[in-house]
Amino acid sequence: MTSEFKAIVLCKELNLNKISQHFGISRKYKWEDFLVLKGEQLQGIVNDTEDKIIYIFYFGSMVFINFQHHQIMDVVKYIKKLEPEINDVNVFAYEDDYKLEISPDETPAINNDYMIDSVPSDYQLDIVAIILAKSVSLEKNEIQVDTLLDRIENVVNNLNRGELGVSDEELAKMSANILSFKLNTISYIMLLDNPDITWSNEEAAALYDELSVVFELKDRYEKLRQKTEILLDITEAFSNLVHAKRGTRLEWAIIILIFIEIILSLYDMFFR
Template identity: 50%
Template sequence: MNLYDFKACTIGIEINLNTIATHFGINKKFKWGDFLVLDTKLLTGIILHPENKVVHIYHFGSIVGVNLTLHEIKDIIEYIKKLDTNLKNNPPFNYTEDFRIEVKDVSEFELYHNSIAVEKLQEYQINIVSTILAKSVALKKIEVDIDKLLDEIENIIEFLDKGHLNLSDENLAKMSGNILRFKYNTISYLMLLDKPDIAWQNKSAEDFYVSLSELFELHDRYETIKNKTEILLDITEVFSSLTHAKRGTKLEWMVIILILAELILSLLDKFI
């Protein structure tokens, strides 16, 4: 029985695949849905034992290693950060996903909690598992970040319950930008609703992809994030309306005070 262990992690919002590919002598213009493959030959010199090991790098910030240890993946990430300078200041990865392909005597494929068994390994199966893991680990980071934003907004709501509202336009803009970023990342960056090209051409590959997508609940998680972002946008719209109303009230009071001051000055000038 042959085993293929996958470990995925996310190291940023975006990775420049073209810059990294050029360094390795790969003359290809990567499209939005492509991923970069570093095989044994390209990994030589980066890790000590590159035999039968592969790395898939995705533009949306995820890296998936096949048969690599965590230490080896860290070494590869440090090497990539030297090539793509935008990744240098990114914090260490805190989100990982693990999976395994087992090649053994089964009919077509059998899916388990954190592994899948196949009768004969196909190249598309490695690519599909890697892509699913890359999307899942990127989703995990988005899920954590959006929950943090929900907690932050909950604190603001508690202030509203007490009759206080101290939100600047800058904070509102930043909050709205974060929410839109979550929505943009899940739809445009991760392309969760898009199947790999092979899934459109090969029925077995499509079944394989659909089964793994259901196992990692990609569609359900996408819907959850979508709903949360809609709720957050509604809340920020309310905050924005309240802030503008508060500012309008202040301006009205300022106008009233100025009119009263002018009247008082006129009366003083008349009688004195």
Template identity: 50%
Template sequence: MASYDFISYTIGNEINLNEIAGHFGINKKFKWEEPLILREKNLKGILAKPEDKLVFIFSFGSIVCVNMAFHETQDVINYLKKIDKNLKNNPPTMIKDNFKLIVNPNAKFEVTYNSITISRIHDYHFNIIATVLAKSVALEKIEEDIDILLDKIEDIVNFLEKGKLNISDENLAKMSSKILRFKYNTISYIMLLDKPQIAWENEDAEKFFIELSDLFELNDRYEKIKHKTELLLDITEVFSSLTQSKRNAKLEWMVIILFLVEIILSLIEKFI
């Protein structure tokens, strides 16, 4: 029997795979959906004991480490930040997922909330587990960011209940761009609705991917994010309409005031 421990992190919004690959002497142009895999020979300069260890790096900001202790994963993350300067200024994150792959020739296929047991291992098992974990932590980051934005909007709604609307056009534009970014990230960056290439080519790999995707509720979580972003966009549209109405009302009052001033000046001129 053998077991493999997976731990995944989100370390940024985007990782430059081609730059990191070039650093390790990997001469290949990576497609957006394709992970960069660091193997034992690549990890020798980073880890004291790189044997039987892997790192999957995804362009949408997630990494997945296999058979590593916590301090080793941090060594890898710090090393990657030295290569990709865009990662350097990202704050440390504690968003992570743990998962275990157990290979037991005498056991039946079994899935629990944090492990999966198989009787025979194939290369696609590592790739698919890493892909699902990477998407899961990236989704969790988006979920947390959306909840923070919802809290901010709730404060604005509370002001509205008091008859006040204190939000500038600039803040409204920033808020709308964040919401659109969440929507774009889940579809284009994380490619949540896409299967790995091996799942298109191998029926067993496809079943395995579907099983894991259901376990981590990727589709359900995507739908919740989709509904929240649509709700947020509806709310910002209302804010936009209210601020426009407020602006129009100010302009109307300015016109009225200028008209009154003109009348007063003409009366003063007439009597003088």
């Protein structure tokens, strides 16, 4: 038995309670929960619902099990009716694939692309989906932070030529983006938190820890944290330079005004 996973990021945040109510699920979802859709809940969206499962996470990620490309697009378009902020133009901008194979005849193995186990367990699908959802959402943040680093590098190059070339508004946006990355990584994606199932199931906890190492979640988080700290330091330096430049202009304006006042006083004294 083989389960094929496809994880994507659709937006910054998904309202699980709103989506679940639409599918007739009355449960109240907390921030750390995820929504699972399968069976009759998928009828009317895709033709064949057998062995198909969707995991939906608050932080904007969705994980599809045994879905074809066009079926994923059908689901995204359907969910967009409930969540208009979903980006359905470039659905696969951030994606990750994985395969879980249950085979008693093969040696158990776990790597970046697939996992082989001899015995199926209820928690396996959940753990793999959670890891993939976090990984692909983290990838989005990594790419966006690198893009911002490139923008900062251009500003530094301009500074080397004696041109600051950045306004207060741009600095404010940069700082907001950096803080947003930190918030999304820690609070939204919950990289530092283990799922609830790991607290009650030792095997689930062991699998979660092993997959976390395989996908380097903690190492990637640490690198992202360091990059955001560097970006914050640089933007703070830019902000100080902008304020110093503004202060210098103000001082020169005051000096010019005083000089004009002296000229006018001398004019009144000698020519009137």
